[in-house]
Amino acid sequence: MTIVTAAEVRAHSNLPDDEPDAFLTQKIAAAEDWCAAYVGQALEEFDPLPAGIREAVLRIAADLYENREASLVGVSASALPFGVTDLLSPHRAWVF
Template identity: 45%
Template sequence: MSVSLDLLKSQMNLTGTADDALLAVYIAAAEGWIVGQIGKELATFETIPAEITLATLQLASHWYENREAVLVGIDGNEVPFGVRDLIRSHREWEL
């Protein structure tokens, strides 16, 4: 994982361990989504870029706060504003 559980909990101002397993799933899912978007594994980076770390934190936090696939009565976004912008420069483009 490029993002530790402690870093995500710090991002979200969470204490305690009750949701640690759930948070680990969100980190893994966010990293998987990012890998799918940029077209390369995070292990290929010598050092994980800060933009990818921040995107992972934002996406995992978003999914934790919005746990259901359907929102009723409010506007929702597929991914938080700016996540795609953060990872765009690290995308492998094919011609």
């Protein structure tokens, strides 16, 4: 189950309509995997899906699209897009 669509990532990132779906779908899948690992459960288990998780998927997918390399020269970079962990933390399954 896909949480967001390629069209939604295009709109979120102001990308042209001719950006291939397959490339964006790959970024969405990676973003969804990362978010599921962070919160500790499959995103499909949320019913309904919290808006914060959906926004985090969009932000990570857009960031993966824009920053395709592990490191960048001459650019200020961060590990994740601003606010992603803040969006996901309320939904995290804590295990002790």
